[in-house]
Structure formats: C-alpha cells, structure tokens
Amino acid sequence: MIKTYQYNDNIQLSEHFNSKEFRCKCGKPHEYKVSETLVNNLEVLFGKLDCSKIIVTSGYRCVQHDKNVGGSGSGQHVEGTASDICCYDKDGKPIDSRLVCCKAQDIGFKGIANINMSYQYTHVDMRQNGKWYGDEVVSYSTVTDDFYKYFHIERDEEKEDDDMSGALNGIDISYCQTKVDWNKVTSDFVIARAGYGKVASQKDNMFESHYAGAKSRGIPIGAYWYSYATSEAEAEQEADVCLEILKGKQFEYPIFYDVEEKRQFDLGKEKVSAIIRAFLSKVEAAGYWVGLYMSASPLKDFVEDDIRNRYAIWVANTGVSKPSYSGAYGVWQYKVGTAPGVTGDVDLDYCYVDYPSAIKANGLNGFSKDDTKPAPTTDKDTIDVEIKFNGKTYKGTLEA
Numbered sequence: 001m002i003k004t005y006q007y008n009d010n011i012q013l014s015e016h017f018n019s020k021e022f023r024c025k026c027g028k029p030h031e032y033k034v035s036e037t038l039v040n041n042l043e044v045l046f047g048k049l050d051c052s053k054i055i056v057t058s059g060y061r062c063v064q065h066d067k068n069v070g071g072s073g074s075g076q077h078v079e080g081t082a083s084d085i086c087c088y089d090k091d092g093k094p095i096d097s098r099l100v101c102c103k104a105q106d107i108g109f110k111g112i113a114n115i116n117m118s119y120q121y122t123h124v125d126m127r128q129n130g131k132w133y134g135d136e137v138v139s140y141s142t143v144t145d146d147f148y149k150y151f152h153i154e155r156d157e158e159k160e161d162d163d164m165s166g167a168l169n170g171i172d173i174s175y176c177q178t179k180v181d182w183n184k185v186t187s188d189f190v191i192a193r194a195g196y197g198k199v200a201s202q203k204d205n206m207f208e209s210h211y212a213g214a215k216s217r218g219i220p221i222g223a224y225w226y227s228y229a230t231s232e233a234e235a236e237q238e239a240d241v242c243l244e245i246l247k248g249k250q251f252e253y254p255i256f257y258d259v260e261e262k263r264q265f266d267l268g269k270e271k272v273s274a275i276i277r278a279f280l281s282k283v284e285a286a287g288y289w290v291g292l293y294m295s296a297s298p299l300k301d302f303v304e305d306d307i308r309n310r311y312a313i314w315v316a317n318t319g320v321s322k323p324s325y326s327g328a329y330g331v332w333q334y335k336v337g338t339a340p341g342v343t344g345d346v347d348l349d350y351c352y353v354d355y356p357s358a359i360k361a362n363g364l365n366g367f368s369k370d371d372t373k374p375a376p377t378t379d380k381d382t383i384d385v386e387i388k389f390n391g392k393t394y395k396g397t398l399e400a
Contacts, residue, residue: 001036002080013039014184015343016046022059022083026068032060033080038126041107042083044186045124047340048103049095051087057121058084076111082125084115094120098151105133105147112147167350170331171339172224175206177346182213184341189220189253189351191314191331194245196226198237203245211249220356222253224293224314227279228261235278242279243286250366252356254291254312254330255283265302273304280311289355289364293333296325312355330355 005011007029011019017039023032046054061069061077076082087095097119104112104124111125113134123136135143135150144150173180174193192210195203207223214221225242229235246255257279264272280290291312294303299315314331317323323332330353337348363369 002033003036004031004033006031014043015181015341016054017042017056021056022080024060024062024065025058026062026065028062030062032062034060035079035081035126038081038083038124040184041104041109041126042085042124043184043340044107045087045100045104045109047186047338048107049087049100050090050337051095052090052092053088055086055088056083057086076125076127081127082111082123084121084123086121096120097122098147098153101133101147102151102153102155167352170349170351171342172333172347172349173206173210173342175204177210177342177344178206179343180210180213181341181343182217182219185213185217185219186340187219189222189349190214191222191224191253191256191349193258194223194225194242194255197228198234198241200241200244202241207245220252222251222255222355224256224258225279226258226260227264227275229275229279230264230267232274232278235275236282239279239282243283246288246366248366251288252359252365253351254289254314254355254359255365256291256293256312256314257283258293260293260295260298265298269302269304272302273307276303276307280307287364287366289359289362291330296323299325299327312353314349 005019005023007023009019013019013034019034022034024030042054058077059082060080061071063073063078066075066078067073071077087100089095097114100122101112101114104122109124110127110130111123111132113123113132113136115121115123115136117137131145132142133144133147133150134140147153148155168188170189170191171187172191172193190210192207192214193204194207211221223246225238227235227238229238242255257276259272259276264275276292280292284290289312291314292303292307293314293316296315296317299308299313308327312331313327313329314333315323315325315329316333317325318333318335323329330351332350333347334350335348336345339346339348359365360367361369
C-alpha cells in the first residue's frame with residue numbers, strides 16, 4: 001500500500017523510519033507518497049546489516065525535482081516506492097554499497113543499484129514489473145542478475161563458518177524488550193524469559209505479552225528461567241514456580257534453565273551440576289523438553305558430562321565466529337544486535353535442531369501426540385461410535 005502524507009507530517013512509520021525522512025527535497029512544501037512495503041523492507045535490511053542507522057538521502061520526488069536530478073519524471077521515486085540510502089555500521093562507518101546491494105537482493109527489493117564511485121550510497125525500490133540490478137558507476141542499465149557474483153562476495157559471509165548453513169535465526173527476549181511490533185518480527189523462533197528465582201511474583205512482566213505476540217504470528221516459541229538457586233531444594237522451588245507460570249501454554253522450543261550467577265559457580269562443579277539436575281529433572285517429569293543455557297566457558301568448567309549429554313544445550317558465546325565450547329549444542333546465542341520489529345538491542349541466536357517436530361511428535365510442552373496426526377479424509381460422512389455390551393467396549397466408524 002502507498003500512503004500519502006502532508007509536508008509537515010511527523011509520523012513514525014516503523015521502528016527506525018519517520019515519514020518526514022521520505023518527503024521531497026525540492027524545497028517546496030507539498031504532499032508526498034511512501035510505500036509501506038518499502039518501509040517494511042528497509043526495516044528488514046536494517047536488521048540484516050546490523051545497522052546503527054540508515055539515512056534516506058532521497059525518498060519521494062515530485063515530477064519536477066526528479067527531472068532536475070536527472071530522472072525521467074515518472075520513475076519509482078515519483079511513485080513513492082524508492083529510496084536512496086546510506087547504511088551505517090555500529091562503529092558509525094558507512095557500510096559498503098556492494099554488501100548492501102547483496103542483502104537488498106536477498107530481502108526482495110526489485111530495483112537495486114550502487115549509485116556513486118565511493119560505494120557508500122544505494123538505490124532500492126519496490127517496482128512491480130521486472131528487476132533492475134544496476135551499478136550507476138558503470139551503467140544505468142541492468143548489469144547483473146546476481147550481485148554476489150557481480151561484486152565477488154561470498155553468500156552468507158556474516159556467518160563465517162559452514163556450521164551456519166541451514167541454521168534458523170531467532171531472538172531471545174525478556175522484560176528488556178518492552179516494545180515489540182509482532183507484525184514486523186521476521187525471526188524463525190523466539191525464546192522468552194518466563195521469570196526468575198523461586199517466588200511467583202518474579203514472573204517476567206513481559207512474558208504474557210511476548211508469548212501472545214509470538215503465538216499471534218505463528219512463530220515457534222520456547223522459554224527460559226533465570227536461576228539464583230544455591231541448593232537443590234531452591235532449584236526445585238524454582239522449578240515449581242516455573243511450571244505454574246508455564247501451565248496452559250504450548251511451547252515449540254525447550255524450556256531452558258539459565259545458570260550464570262558467580263555465587264553459583266563459587267560452589268564448584270559438583271554442586272552446580274546437582275542444582276541443574278534438580279531443576280531440569282523436575283520440569284522434565286512434568287512433560288517438558290528441557291535444556292540448559294550457559295556461557296561457553298562455565299559450560300565446560302562447571303557442568304558434568306551427564307547433563308551436557310542428556311539435555312538440550314543453548315550456549316552463549318558472542319563476538320566469535322564459532323563457540324569455544326566443543327560439545328554438542330542445539331542453540332547458539334552469537335551476538336547482541338537488532339532485529340525487525342524489536343525496539344533496541346536484542347540477543348540473536350542460531351538454532352540447528354528441529355525442536356518443534358520432536359516436541360510435538362512426543363506430545364511434550366503442552367502438546368499432545370494427537371496434535372501431529374492429520375485429520376482423517378473421506379468422501380463420505382461418518383460417525384465415530386462407542387458401544388458397551390456385556391462388559392466390553394466396541395469402537396468403530398459408521399457411515400451416516
């Protein structure tokens with residue numbers, strides 16, 4: 001949808017973009033148009049590049065201004081479906097337009113081009129017919145059908161390791177993420193903090209909202225419980241409170257126990273492992289697929305092998321191309337960054353295990369095994385019957 005705005009409008013269109021950024025730069029106060037799809041895709045691009053900001057250097061153009069800057073007067077800028085942008089990384093430096101072009105291609109922009117010799121500025125648009133992948137330094141015509149090949153850039157270079165191929169992209173969220181526009185969230189999965197400690201009042205105050213938001217979009221969700229336990233008895237109390245808060249909900253991802261307090265590690269490997277077993281075994285016995293969240297170093301030093309081999313592992317190791325933890329893990333929290341739909345920084349994760357299929361197939365986390373059975377199909381109307389006779393029960397199906 002393309003919306004029309006008045007010159008003085010100051011409307012927040014999305015997390016990072018305001019309507020005034022797209023108004024015509026001809027200097028005359030007139031109305032302007034902006035495509036919602038364009039803005040949504042710019043938000044996705046923001047997340048893919050892990051930007052600190054994206055500056056719109058040219059958005060909507062009136063016919064005369066478009067001609068004045070070398071356009072035809074009838075292009076995508078005039079329609080409100082195009083933007084010229086400069087993307088900046090977290091260090092405040094412009095991101096190379098060659099990389100921006102590649103990521104814009106992945107997202108689905110139809111018109112993309114580098115537009116200056118310094119490779120700092122990029123044109124993107126959402127044209128309806130055909131594609132234009134250009135490089136205005138070379139030509140104003142289409143120069144390629146694949147920017148990765150044209151600019152000699154390896155695909156998925158941000159993953160830096162073959163282990164990332166096929167991984168799902170997720171976020172983990174808590175009370176820190178108070179503003180989430182679930183209509184814009186593009187993550188493959190979400191893990192939400194349910195609460196902490198051993199008292200019911202310590203339920204995460206954003207948990208219900210995060211759970212409802214993920215479910216409304218059909219995004220698979222898991223949960224985690226932050227621990228302060230220093231004994232097995234306290235860990236079991238934490239498990240009881242956690243189970244009460246999870247009651248009545250369904251989770252496609254495991255329920256993780258988050259252990260990271262120094263006073264816990266001060267107890268030593270044997271005691272830490274006993275605390276973890278106490279929580280996980282109790283939650284597992286209640287019908288949940290459970291796991292452990294921990295940073296790579298203490299996971300190696302303070303957790304005994306039976307736990308690491310028995311339960312799902314979610315390892316936290318940011319700022320590296322691969323976790324330093326050499327054991328098996330299903331989820332990796334690899335950095336703090338930004339994600340579409342989430343205001344502010346958020347933890348980013350990769351997942352390598354198809355937890356939803358396994359959890360549903362085993363009737364765990366609030367699901368029953370019947371949830372995975374396809375509905376029976378028949379061309380005839382039927383009625384399921386159950387008849388008790390002489391102490392025996394007979395079940396069958398009758399045609400109506």
